[in-house]
Amino acid sequence: MIKLPSLPMALRQFFKKPVTNFFPAKNLPPSITGFLQSVADGKATIHPPIPIPPKYRGKIAYDRDTCIGCKMCIRVCPANAIEFIPETKRMRIWVTQCVFCGQCTDICPKGSLHMSYEFLLATENRFSESMIVE
Amino acid sequence: MSEKKAPYELPIGPIHPALKEPINFTFKMNGEVVEEVDFAPGRVHRGIEWMGMRRNPVQILHLCDRICGICGVHHALVFAQAVEQIAEIDVPDRAYYIRTIIAELERIQSHILWAGVAAHELGFDTLFYLAWQIREESVDVIEYITGNRINYGIMMFGGTRRDITPDMYPRINQALSYYEGLFDKMVNLFLTDKTIAMRCKNTGVLSKRRALELATVGPTARASGLAMDVRVDSPYAAYGDLDIDIILPEVYRDETVGDVYDRIVVRIFEVKQSIGIIRQCMAQMPEGPVLAEEKYAKLLLGLKKVAGETFARVEAPRGEDMHYVRMNGKQEAPEMWKVKASTYSNQMAWVEILRGEQIADIPIIVASIDPCMSCTDRVAVVNQEGEGGILTKEYLHRLSVEKTRRMQV
Amino acid sequence: MSSDILLTLAGVVLVTLFGIVAGLFLMGIDRICAARMQMRQGPPLTQPFTDIRKLLCKDSVVPANAIPALFNAAPIVAFASAVTVLFYLPLGSILPVGTPLPMVGEYGDLILIMYLLTVPALAMVVGGFASGSPYASVGAQREMVTMIAYELPLAIAIVAIAWRLAVAGLVMPFSVNTLAAHPIWTVVGPIGIIGCILLLIVLVWVTPAELSRIPCDTPEAETELCGGLLVEYSGRNLALFSLSMAAKLVAMAGLSVLLFLPWNLSPVIGISGIGAAGIDLLFFLAKVIVVMFFSVTLVRVVMARFRINTVVSLYWGWLTTIGLIGMFLIIIDGSITYAGCLL
Numbered sequence: 001m002i003k004l005p006s007l008p009m010a011l012r013q014f015f016k017k018p019v020t021n022f023f024p025a026k027n028l029p030p031s032i033t034g035f036l037q038s039v040a041d042g043k044a045t046i047h048p049p050i051p052i053p054p055k056y057r058g059k060i061a062y063d064r065d066t067c068i069g070c071k072m073c074i075r076v077c078p079a080n081a082i083e084f085i086p087e088t089k090r091m092r093i094w095v096t097q098c099v100f101c102g103q104c105t106d107i108c109p110k111g112s113l114h115m116s117y118e119f120l121l122a123t124e125n126r127f128s129e130s131m132i133v134e
Numbered sequence: 135m136s137e138k139k140a141p142y143e144l145p146i147g148p149i150h151p152a153l154k155e156p157i158n159f160t161f162k163m164n165g166e167v168v169e170e171v172d173f174a175p176g177r178v179h180r181g182i183e184w185m186g187m188r189r190n191p192v193q194i195l196h197l198c199d200r201i202c203g204i205c206g207v208h209h210a211l212v213f214a215q216a217v218e219q220i221a222e223i224d225v226p227d228r229a230y231y232i233r234t235i236i237a238e239l240e241r242i243q244s245h246i247l248w249a250g251v252a253a254h255e256l257g258f259d260t261l262f263y264l265a266w267q268i269r270e271e272s273v274d275v276i277e278y279i280t281g282n283r284i285n286y287g288i289m290m291f292g293g294t295r296r297d298i299t300p301d302m303y304p305r306i307n308q309a310l311s312y313y314e315g316l317f318d319k320m321v322n323l324f325l326t327d328k329t330i331a332m333r334c335k336n337t338g339v340l341s342k343r344r345a346l347e348l349a350t351v352g353p354t355a356r357a358s359g360l361a362m363d364v365r366v367d368s369p370y371a372a373y374g375d376l377d378i379d380i381i382l383p384e385v386y387r388d389e390t391v392g393d394v395y396d397r398i399v400v401r402i403f404e405v406k407q408s409i410g411i412i413r414q415c416m417a418q419m420p421e422g423p424v425l426a427e428e429k430y431a432k433l434l435l436g437l438k439k440v441a442g443e444t445f446a447r448v449e450a451p452r453g454e455d456m457h458y459v460r461m462n463g464k465q466e467a468p469e470m471w472k473v474k475a476s477t478y479s480n481q482m483a484w485v486e487i488l489r490g491e492q493i494a495d496i497p498i499i500v501a502s503i504d505p506c507m508s509c510t511d512r513v514a515v516v517n518q519e520g521e522g523g524i525l526t527k528e529y530l531h532r533l534s535v536e537k538t539r540r541m542q543v
Numbered sequence: 544m545s546s547d548i549l550l551t552l553a554g555v556v557l558v559t560l561f562g563i564v565a566g567l568f569l570m571g572i573d574r575i576c577a578a579r580m581q582m583r584q585g586p587p588l589t590q591p592f593t594d595i596r597k598l599l600c601k602d603s604v605v606p607a608n609a610i611p612a613l614f615n616a617a618p619i620v621a622f623a624s625a626v627t628v629l630f631y632l633p634l635g636s637i638l639p640v641g642t643p644l645p646m647v648g649e650y651g652d653l654i655l656i657m658y659l660l661t662v663p664a665l666a667m668v669v670g671g672f673a674s675g676s677p678y679a680s681v682g683a684q685r686e687m688v689t690m691i692a693y694e695l696p697l698a699i700a701i702v703a704i705a706w707r708l709a710v711a712g713l714v715m716p717f718s719v720n721t722l723a724a725h726p727i728w729t730v731v732g733p734i735g736i737i738g739c740i741l742l743l744i745v746l747v748w749v750t751p752a753e754l755s756r757i758p759c760d761t762p763e764a765e766t767e768l769c770g771g772l773l774v775e776y777s778g779r780n781l782a783l784f785s786l787s788m789a790a791k792l793v794a795m796a797g798l799s800v801l802l803f804l805p806w807n808l809s810p811v812i813g814i815s816g817i818g819a820a821g822i823d824l825l826f827f828l829a830k831v832i833v834v835m836f837f838s839v840t841l842v843r844v845v846m847a848r849f850r851i852n853t854v855v856s857l858y859w860g861w862l863t864t865i866g867l868i869g870m871f872l873i874i875i876d877g878s879i880t881y882a883g884c885l886l
Contacts, residue, residue, distance in 0.1 A: 003328045006260055006845040009319075010580040019267055020584040053274075055296070057281040072431060078189065078196040101196045101287040106295065107430040115281075144677050166681070166851065257757050257848030263581040329758065329847040493681060494850045 022047040024120065032122040033130045052117050057100045059118040060093050062133050067091065067112040073104035085134075093133040096126045141169065144493070148177050152255060152497035155507035159500075163493070171488045175481065178507045183471050190466040191217050191291065191437050192430065199285045201473065202509045204244045207236055208450040209457070209473070209509070210289040215370060216446040216459040217291050221437055227372075228422040229293030231415045234372040235306075236280065236288055237448070238408040238415075242313065243272040244451035245401045245408075248504050249324060252398065255497040256333055261323060268316060275309040278302070291433060292426030303416060310409050317406050324398055325386065334395040338487040338499035341392055348486060351479045352453020353400045354503045356382055358392035364449035371448075376414050381407055394502040401504075438466050452476040452504045475509030555630070562629045565828060566789025567591040569796070569835055576840045591789070595782050603778035608675025617670030618776070618783035624662035625790035631656050632797045633723045635807060635823030652717040653701050656798065660753065663787050664690050667762075670784075671772035682771025685851050686755075686762035692858035693752040693759075699866035700742045700749075703873050704802055707731060710877040723805045731876050738872030739803070745866045746799050747838040752858065753795050754788065756839050758846040759854050792839075796831040799838070804830050 024046045029035035038044045052058075069089035074082045081097035082104060105113045123130060141164045148156035156177035162170040182201055186194045191213075198209040211233060218225060250265030273283045279298060280286040288294050298306075324330060340350070345358035355362055361380045365373045381403045383396040390396060427433045441463030447456040453476030460470040480503045487499055571588040578585025605611050631652075664686060671683030704727050709716035711730045727739055752759040762771045776784060808826040809819035849857070 003326055004845050005322045005326055006258075007841075009264075009323070010260060010841070010844045013582050014576070014580045016582060018579065018584045019582045022584070053278040053281075055281050056277070057287070075190070075434070076192045076430065078193040099196060099200075099285070100282065101199075101285075102281070102295075103192060103196065103287070109431075142677060144681070166684075253847070257760070258846065260581050260844050263583060267582060327847070329849070332853060333847055333850065492850060492852075494848075 021050060024049065031124060031128075032120050033128070034123075036120060049120070052119075056117055056119075057102050057115045059095060059116050059121060060098060060100075060104070060133055061114050061116045062091065062093060063112045064090055064134070066110045067108075068110055070109065072107050072109065073113065076103045076107050078103070090134065095121065095131045095133060146496065147173075152500065154251060154501070155505065157500075157505070157507055159496075161488075161493075161496070166492045166494070168488055168491050168493070168496070171485050173481070173484060175507055175510060178510075183473065186471045187467050187469070190434060191468065192434060194468070194471070195289055195291075196285075196287055198289075199287060202475070202506050203284050204247060205240065205450045205452060205455070205476075205506060205509065206284065207240050207286050207289065208448050208455055209475075210286075211237060211371070212446050212448045212455055212457045213459065214289045214291055215448070216444050216457050217437065217461075219444045219446060220442040220459065220461055221291070221440040223292045223426050225293055225426055226422045226424065227420045228297075229424045229426075230372040231419045232294045232296075232298050232424060233289070234376070235298065235412050235415050236276070236286065236294070237371065238411050239272055239276050239279075241451045242405050242408045243269055243276065245405050246272065248401060248451075248501075249320070249398070252394075252498060252501050253324075253330075255501045256330065258330065264323070265320075268313075268320075271309050271312050275306055278305055290425060291437070293424045295425070297424045298419075306412070306416065310412060313405065313409050317402075317409075320402055320405075321386075324402060325395075330398075331395065333495070333498065334393065334398065336391065336393050337495050338394045338491065338502055339392050340483055340487050342390070344486055345392065345483070348482050349479050350453070350483050350503075352449070352451075352476050352504075353397060353404065354453065354480050354483060356380065357390075357396035357400045359383075359390040364447055364454050368447070370446075372415060375418065376411055378411065379407070394498055397502045397504075434466070437461075439463055443470075450476050450509075452506055452509070453480060455509070473509070475506065477503070477506045477510040481505065481510065558629050558634070559626050561634070561824075562626050562790040562793055563786055565831075566786070566791075566793045567595065569792050569832065570789055572832055573792075573835060573840050573843075576836060577844050580840075580844045591785075595785060598777075598782035598785065599779055601778040603776075603780045606675055606775050609775065610673040610675070613669055613673035614775075615780065617666045617673065618780045618787070621663040621666035621670070621787040622783045622790070624659055624666065625787040625794060628656055628659045628794040629790060629797070631659070631719065632794060632801060633719055633805070634797070635820065635825075635827035637820055637824065638720055638723060652715070652719060653705060653722070654717055656719075656794075657698065657701060660791070660794065660798075661690065661694070663791055664753075666787075667772050667784065670776070671762075674772075674775040676775050678770070678774045679772055682762045682774070686772055688851055689752055689755075689759060689762060689854055692855045693749045696745045696858055696862040696866045697749045697753075699863065699870055700745050701802070703738070703742060703866070703870035707735065707873045707877050710881055712881075719801060722801055726805050727803065731873065732880055733876075734879070735873050735876030738869040738876060741865050741869030741872070743799075743803050745862050745869065746802065747834075748862055749858075750795050750799065750834075750838040751842050752854065754792055754839060757843045758849045760848060792835065793831065796834045796838075797827070799834045800827065800830045804834075 024032075025035055025044070035044060036046075039046045067090055069084070069091075071084055073091065074084055078101060079097045079099045081094050081099070083092045083094065085092055100115070102115050105115055121130065125131070141162060144161045144163050146159040146161065147153050148158050158174040158177065160172045161168050182197060186197055189197065195210050195213060198213045199206040201209045217223075246265050246269040250262045250269070253259070253261035253265060276286065277283045279302065280288045280296060288296055340348075340354070340358045342359040345355050345360055350358070350360075351362065359382060361382060363378075363380045364370070366378055366380055381400055383390045383399045385403050386399045387396065427436070440461055443458070443460035445456055445458040447454050449455075455476050456474040458470070458472040458474070459468050462469045483503055484500065487503075488496065491499060568588070568591075570591045571586070574590065575585040575588060603615070605614055668683045668686050668690075671679040671686065674680075704722075705716040707727065708721060708725065708730060711725075713721050713725060713730075715721050728736065731739060751757070755762055773781065773784060807819075807823045809815065809823050812822065
């Protein structure tokens with residue numbers, strides 16, 4: 001009489017494992033990078049994240065030695081996240097401003113920049129060491 | 135309960151659980167029935183065009199991705215097309231096909247997201263969770279291809295930044311088979327369910343004539359029977375080579391009513407159409423480069439010198455999305471950039487379809503045209519004193535009367 | 544005399560606590576079952592307790608447009624009346640009239656329960672109208688309409704069963720003791736069993752309307768009215784409303800159990816005394832969980848929300864018809880069994 005196609009589906013799903021992708025920690029830690037540090041030290045357990053695909057655009061990684069200070073990356077950064085330091089002729093990248101587009105990576109003539117696979121980056125201090133790449 | 139129900143005003147928004155984005159609705163109600171609707175968008179205005187006029191085109195491409203989370207890559211695509219038209223850059227064929235594949239993947243993900251949101255507005259949370267769980271597969275494939283789930287950053291002037299190599303095909307095929315297998319289940323759950331049919335049939339009806347007069351676009355127009363689709367009418371990217379039908383509600387129902395149910399039908403069947411298009415693209419993809427100009431420095435230098443104005447349009451998941459770009463050759467940033475998103479054309483339909491409906495149906499009708507206010511809000515109204523506000527006709531009339539009096543003195 | 548009063552007070556407090564704890568526990572089970580059916584993890588079982596504790600810590604904001612006296616009094620009335628219903632229901636083998644906790648006198652039967660069940664809903668309506676918000680007014684109107692709609696099938700079900708017991712020769716057919724001692728299934732013949740099944744269906748459908756759950760949760764629709772009736776309530780007032788909804792859950796499910804599944808475990812196992820009361824209480828909880836799963840949780844998960852006119856046409860149209868057919872079958876059964884003896 002009343003067609004309810006969701007009914008058999010709901011009953012079947014009752015017995016299946018939930019598909020929730022759990023948060024890494026049981027309760028929210030004050031700083032994710034601090035939490036990762038304590039996991040590395042062996043003091044806390046983590047729900048492993050799902051596998052990362054290749055060529056994932058994570059946090060930027062910068063090789064100071066190969067950089068020539070041409071400032072091409074600053075020209076294309078949409079978020080103005082890269083700062084040029086004139087004294088050393090090198091860059092400083094502010095990860096909190098970065099939009100992870102990877103444009104700087106593509107344009108760098110020497111290949112000094114590449115996107116790593118790190119994505120668990122949340123922290124409450126925007127000037128902490130993990131948020132500035134130089 | 136038998137005395138005459140006094141008319142009152144019910145505000146919905148800007149913050150309301152029924153609305154996914156802030157819009158200020160004011161309804162004049164009589165009991166439970168809506169008599170008149172007024173709405174004021176403009177609450178998600180972020181000044182994107184202002185930002186765009188201070189950046190060079192490569193930076194604007196990444197800005198376009200962030201105009202909207204759900205239809206972002208279409209904005210980037212249409213901006214890339216516009217600049218390519220001005221600069222007369224020839225895009226290689228392989229890049230056209232890759233652009234098509236990414237655009238269709240985004241369409242799948244957007245329509246499934248909308249299906250879940252519509253179910254949530256009806257109070258049917260089971261389908262909401264199911265739809266978003268199904269959507270995960272398409273977003274995972276997009277992450278595999280482009281490197282990120284949203285804000286793909288894959289468009290570039292003259293092609294795309296990444297290639298879809300043949301070793302990626304198995305993963306994409308796996309996702310497509312997943313969706314093909316689930317399609318019947320989706321049709322069964324959404325379209326044969328009695329409670330959804332009770333709520334959605336003959337609700338929010340937009341007749342074909344009114345849809346044409348109100349200039350609606352996209353699935354909203356197609357659900358009312360208008361056969362318009364930018365992919366078929368003025369093909370871009372690889373659509374010219376592909377075999378595409380325009381999806382109208384007749385694929386499932388016997389007649390076109392133009393109600394909320396028709397819009398659900400059109401969107402679910404468009405998911406199936408997108409799967410077919412991606413399979414066609416993967417079969418037909420030619421070899422070749424994916425970028426016309428590999429060196430970005432040369433590209434930027436070239437873009438600095440071009441001049442001209444153009445507009446380009448694509449079929450975003452919500453309808454026709456149009457960008458107008460003017461470059462004057464003296465500066466890097468465009469002189470003028472205007473985005474006309476699809477919801478801008480569709481939102482006037484709200485005034486028509488909400489009239490005479492009950493409060494209970496307001497959320498589903500508002501959600502049925504798939505509003506994306508992030509795409510839409512481009513202009514804020516500022517009056518002469520610099521305060522924000524709406525200029526009413528009486529106010530303008532009064533201003534002109536005062537000026538006349540001043541001039542007569 | 545004073546020991547009687549003390550005993551009554553102890554009974555009252557114990558049943559209130561039981562109502563709160565069992566109600567919140569049932570809500571926790573409902574949420575986990577619904578989540579598992581949606582392939583989600585779901586909250587921990589003690590989540591409703593945490594919610595109530597959090598609500599009690601916050602202050603109750605009274606809007607400027609509201610009528611403070613009614614606004615603050617409505618939750619208290621709702622909670623008190625929801626718990627009062629539990630005094631009149633048999634909880635396992637703890638019967639309200641008599642042993643072992645004589646909380647109420649000889650008065651108090653099904654008709655009283657039926658009327659008491661309307662009081663929490665009325666209190667919510669008064670609270671909604673006193674909130675001074677258009678959403679709350681619309682929600683309160685809808686709650687009144689829903690109440691009018693579901694009272695009729697509920698009354699039909701209860702009266703039909705009580706009438707059948709009276710025809711079978713039992714005195715005081717509306718008293719809960721009679722119902723607990725003589726389940727309806729043992730009294731009726733085969734035609735009556737079909738009638739009773741129809742009335743069971745009616746009661747299973749009245750339960751979500753009574754408890755304001757999907758598909759009939761139009762008064763508190765989250766996406767339509769930001770919470771409808773309860774939109775302006777916060778802090779302690781909202782905690783009291785939640786507790787009243789929890790107690791009503793136990794009461795409504797307990798009513799269904801009383802009418803259709805009143806068997807106890809202790810005669811089967813053969814214990815007596817306090818042990819019997821404990822075992823029967825747990826069995827009562829198990830029955831209530833099963834009833835709640837089928838009439839609240841499963842229905843909530845597989846359907847969309849109805850519009851208010853659908854609710855009215857469903858309850859006044861379809862369910863009333865089914866109830867009347869059930870009642871008719873029971874009348875036929877009664878007149879066949881007691882040929883000609885129509886009371």
